[in-house]
Structures are given as C-alpha cells and as structure tokens.
Amino acid sequence: MGDNNLLNTPQILWNLLSATSIDDMNYIYKGEFSEDIAHYLLLLAERNIERNQLKGRLKKRVFHIMVESVQNITRHQDIIEEDNLQKAMFAIQKFSNIYLVTTSNLVKKIKVQYLKNKLETINNMTEEELNEFYKEVLMEDSFTSKGGAGLGLIEIARKSGNKLYYDFVDFNDEYSLFYMHTFIYLNEEDKKTYLPKIYSFNFIKELHKVLDKEKIPLVYCSVFDQPSLISLISILSSQIQGNLSFRKKIISTLVEMLQNIMHHGYLRVDDNEHKGALGMFYISFEENKFSLNTINYVSNDKIKDLQKKLNYINSLSLDQVEDLYNKQLLNFQDTDSNLGGLGFLEMRLKSKNKLIFEIKTINELISYFALKVDFKLD
Amino acid sequence: MENLILKKTNDKPAVVFIPEKGTFQITGECWPENAVKFCKTIFDWLEEYYNNVPLSTTTFDIRLTYFNTSAQKQIIKLLRFLKQKNTKHKTKINWYYNILDEEAKQDAERYLLLLQLTDLMEIIPIDNTKIEGQTK
Numbered sequence: 275m276g277d278n279n280l281l282n283t284p285q286i287l288w289n290l291l292s293a294t295s296i297d298d299m300n301y302i303y304k305g306e307f308s309e310d311i312a313h314y315l316l317l318l319a320e321r322n323i324e325r326n327q328l329k330g331r332l333k334k335r336v337f338h339i340m341v342e343s344v345q346n347i348t349r350h351q352d353i354i355e356e357d358n359l360q361k362a363m364f365a366i367q368k369f370s371n372i373y374l375v376t377t378s379n380l381v382k383k384i385k386v387q388y389l390k391n392k393l394e395t396i397n398n399m400t401e402e403e404l405n406e407f408y409k410e411v412l413m414e415d416s417f418t419s420k421g422g423a424g425l426g427l428i429e430i431a432r433k434s435g436n437k438l439y440y441d442f443v444d445f446n447d448e449y450s451l452f453y454m455h456t457f458i459y460l461n462e463e464d465k466k467t468y469l470p471k472i473y474s475f476n477f478i479k480e481l482h483k484v485l486d487k488e489k490i491p492l493v494y495c496s497v498f499d500q501p502s503l504i505s506l507i508s509i510l511s512s513q514i515q516g517n518l519s520f521r522k523k524i525i526s527t528l529v530e531m532l533q534n535i536m537h538h539g540y541l542r543v544d545d546n547e548h549k550g551a552l553g554m555f556y557i558s559f560e561e562n563k564f565s566l567n568t569i570n571y572v573s574n575d576k577i578k579d580l581q582k583k584l585n586y587i588n589s590l591s592l593d594q595v596e597d598l599y600n601k602q603l604l605n606f607q608d609t610d611s612n613l614g615g616l617g618f619l620e621m622r623l624k625s626k627n628k629l630i631f632e633i634k635t636i637n638e639l640i641s642y643f644a645l646k647v648d649f650k651l652d
Numbered sequence: 653m654e655n656l657i658l659k660k661t662n663d664k665p666a667v668v669f670i671p672e673k674g675t676f677q678i679t680g681e682c683w684p685e686n687a688v689k690f691c692k693t694i695f696d697w698l699e700e701y702y703n704n705v706p707l708s709t710t711t712f713d714i715r716l717t718y719f720n721t722s723a724q725k726q727i728i729k730l731l732r733f734l735k736q737k738n739t740k741h742k743t744k745i746n747w748y749y750n751i752l753d754e755e756a757k758q759d760a761e762r763y764l765l766l767l768q769l770t771d772l773m774e775i776i777p778i779d780n781t782k783i784e785g786q787t788k
Contacts, residue, residue: 500685504662529720616721
C-alpha cells in the first residue's frame with residue numbers, strides 16, 4: 275500500500291463517487307469565473323449532455339440554464355478583492371433524466387432582501403405570469419448597470435419549469451453566500467423520482483464548505499473519455515500559474531492520469547466513438563503543494579500487479595526511473611495499453627515525487643484505486 | 653500518390669505531407685485517445701511513399717509542442733522507421749522545439765542519443781511565437 279495517511283481524500287468525496295453511477299455526473303468548480311473559464315466549464319458539461327443523447331429541446335434547456343447560471347455569477351458576484359477570496363461555485367449534476375445546477379456567489383448583505391423579494395416574486399408566479407413578466411422586464415428600460423439583472427433569474431425559472439430554490443448563508447458582517455439550486459426535468463414523471471442524497475441542496479452546500487476548507491477548486495466525477503479530457507485540460511491550462519516548464523509538467527501528468535482511467539478503469543462505457551470509464555478527478559492545494567488526485571474502479575485481479583508496479587517505481591531513485599523510462603521507450607514488446615506503459619514513470623519523473631496511492635476493496639470483484647501526484651509550489 | 657493532410661485538433665497534430673512541394677510537416681500536440689491507431693495512418697502513408705518514388709531527399713519538419721507517453725512511443729517508432737528508410741532514401745528530420753522549453757530540448761536530445769540519429773536529425777530551437785501551424 276502507499277502512504278495512506280497522505281491521501282487525505284475528504285470523506286464527502288468518497289460519498290460522492292460511491293453514489294455516482296455510470297450514466298451520471300457531478301462536476302463542481304469553485305474559484306475564479308472569467309469568461310474563458312465559463313466557456314470551458316460549459317464545454318465540459320455540454321460534452322456530458324451530448325454523450326447522454328438528450329433530445330434537442332431538453333438539451334437546449336439544460337444548456338440555457340447553465341449559461342444563465344454561470345453568467346449570473348460572472349456578472350453579479352461581489353468579490354472581496356483584498357482577501358482574494360474565491361467563493362463562487364458552479365455545480366452541475368445529472369441523475370438519470372434529471373439535471374441539477376447549483377451556484378453560489380458572494381453578495382453584499384444590503385442586497386439580500388432585494389434578491390429575496392425578486393426570487394419570491396418569481397416563485398409565486400404561474401407559468402403564464404412568468405412569461406408575461408419576462409416580456410415586461412425585457413421591454414423595460416430598468417436594466418441594472420450590470421445588464422439584465424433579474425432577467426437571468428426569470429429565464430432560469432422559465433426554462434426549468436420549477437421553483438428557484440435558494441439560500442443565503444452568513445459569510446461575514448458584510449457578505450452573504452447566495453446559493454441557488456435548480457432542477458431540470460426531462461418529463462413530468464421524473465419529478466417523482468427519488469433523488470439520492472448527493473443531489474440534495476444540503477449536500478451541495480456541505481460539499482462547497484468542505485471544498486473551500488480543503489482548498490479543492492475542482493471536482494469532476496463522471497465518465498472520463500477523450501472529449502471530456504480535452505475540456506478538463508483546457509480549463510486547467512488556462513488556470514495553472516507558473517512558467518512553461520511547470521505548466522507542462524502538470525498537464526503531462528494530468529493527461530497520463532486521466533487517460534489511465536479512460537483506458538483501464540473498470541466501470542466502462544465503450545461506445546462506437548469513444549471509450550471511457552467512471553472515476554473522479556480533483557485538484558487540491560496544501561501548504562506549498564499542488565496535487566492532482568484521481569480515484570477509479572479497478573478489477574481486483576489487476577491489483578497485485580498495480581501495487582507491485584507502483585511500489586517498484588516508488589522505490590527507485592529519479593535517475594533509475596529515468597533509465598527505466600528510456601529502456602521502456604524502446605521496448606515495443608509490451609502493448610501500450612497495459613500497465614507496462616510509461617504513464618506512471620512519467621508521473622514520477624514530472625512530479626519528482628513518489629506516487630501516493632491507496633486501494634480500497636469494495637467487494638470480491640472490484641476496488642477503488644486512488645492516486646495522488648504532488649507538485650511542489652515555489 | 654495522394655497527399656496526406658490531417659487537420660489539427662486539440663489532441664492531434666496537423667499532418668501535411670505534400671511530396672510535390674517537398675512538404676512533410678507534423679505540427680501541434682499529440683495525445684489522442686489511441687495513439688497507435690492515429691499513427692497507423694501516417695505509417696501506412698509513409699510506407700507507400702517510400703515504396704513508390706520518393707524525392708531525392710525527404711525532409712520532415714516536426715514541431716510537436718506536447719505529446720503523451722503513448723504518442724511518444726509512436727514518435728520513437730517513426731524516428732526509427734525514418735532512420736531505416738534513410739539507408740536507401742535520403743531522409744532528414746528537422747526537430748523544432750520551443751526555445752523556452754528546456755525539457756523539450758532534452759527529450760529531442762534523448763531520442764537522438766537513444767536511436768543514434770545524428771546523421772539525419774537536427775534539433776532546432778524556435779521562437780515560441782512562431783511555433784504554431786505555419787507552412788513554408
């Protein structure tokens with residue numbers, strides 16, 4: 275086993291992964307919301323929607339609500355500049371035929387009552403009234419300086435066909451965290467579906483709290499296939515600070531980790547176009563460390579080899595790893611898709627750290643494989 | 653024979669092989685879902701090219717800014733393949749790397765050494781701003 279005590283995966287993330295099934299998705303981003311990042315966030319979510327082959331109208335509705343929600347954050351969040359606090363969150367979850375979008379951002383307390391009134395007004399309207407109200411607001415000149423405030427909320431309510439669930443949580447004397455939780459149903463019957471706990475408003479609020487405390491800005495729990503990798507990597511490339519060499523090391527490691535899940539993960543969807551497997555990826559920060567973390571399912575019959583291989587790589591010095599790497603580079607006997615590949619060696623070389631891993635048995639057939647790669651921050 | 657032109661994507665490089673113009677370029681990032689499958693197209697084309705009537709000298713311009721480990725294995729295979737072709741048909745490889753990317757340079761030097769390519773491969777630093785998708 276690896277150094278279990280160094281893995282530190284918060285319990286709530288294990289809960290999230292174990293409750294996510296192969297058709298579902300949990301994707302949480304917390305941090306800076308620029309137009310660029312919003313774009314990639316939406317791309318990744320869109321990819322997932324596409325894979326689930328949503329019919330045109332629903333797809334549009336889901337996408338529309340995501341865009342409005344992200345824009346609500348980018349336009350209306352109040353940022354506490356001096357602390358550089360990045361509390362804003364965007365979460366999209368999918369369970370069966372139901373999509374849920376949850377957002378959170380800081381608002382000045384003096385705005386809270388105004389917002390509450392607006393939300394209540396919207397929630398008390400019938401569908402027709404809402405459509406009328408939408409037209410009214412659209413015609414009115416009373417846009418705020420930030421453009422269209424209120425219209426976004428009305429749109430979310432209209433497109434979701436649901437109440438706007440919201441909450442304000444005290445942040446400090448001056449600010450509150452404004453949470454909004456929106457359901458999007460494919461059809462009426464879905465409203466009766468029992469939703470597992472991880473899709474509840476309370477769970478997401480709790481998750482937000484933990485991610486904040488543990489300095490985890492991104493969690494993606496779903497199927498990893500090449501298109502979702504491309505989106506994830508674009509988000510991260512635009513976010514990683516540091517020089518070219520540092521950024522490249524992180525991207526190289528990330529590609530190897532995520533493609534490992536894609537190729538070797540146990541719970542799989544292999545359709546005609548792409549193959550992929552269920553897993554979780556998250557980023558975490560510790561004192562002077564930045565870590566890439568993955569957890570996926572592995573078949574128990576692969577565990578021994580996996581442990582042996584990782585323990586061996588960890589036992590080598592970096593020079594020895596480099597020699598082994600060169601040797602393997604010229605070795606065309608092994609196929610690229612087995613564990614004899616270069617992926618783990620690359621992670622060890624790029625991070626210059628040991629690969630921290632943990633294997634947790636689930637049943638006689640499968641286990642969780644958790645892997646963490648640390649990078650020192652200067 | 654037909655040219656080989658593969659469009660650049662997020663995870664695949666542009667491949668532009670136009671024998672008439674003496675153009676043999678690979679430009680971009682390479683970390684596809686299946687590197688073996690992607691590179692097979694390239695190998696098949698090259699095999700046919702060398703079996704027909706290749707140019708008196710075939711010069712490859714390779715500008716790869718990033719590749720994953722499985723693509724790297726295919727690159728090694730490609731370099732080895734070209735070295736072997738060079739014994740009959742003169743082949744040159746210009747391997748470009750971003751001048752700011754010290755590790756890319758080290759990678760190239762490693763290939764040169766491991767595969768003994770000094771006769772045919774040149775490692776050329778290139779300004780970052782010019783590294784993306786130019787044609788001659």
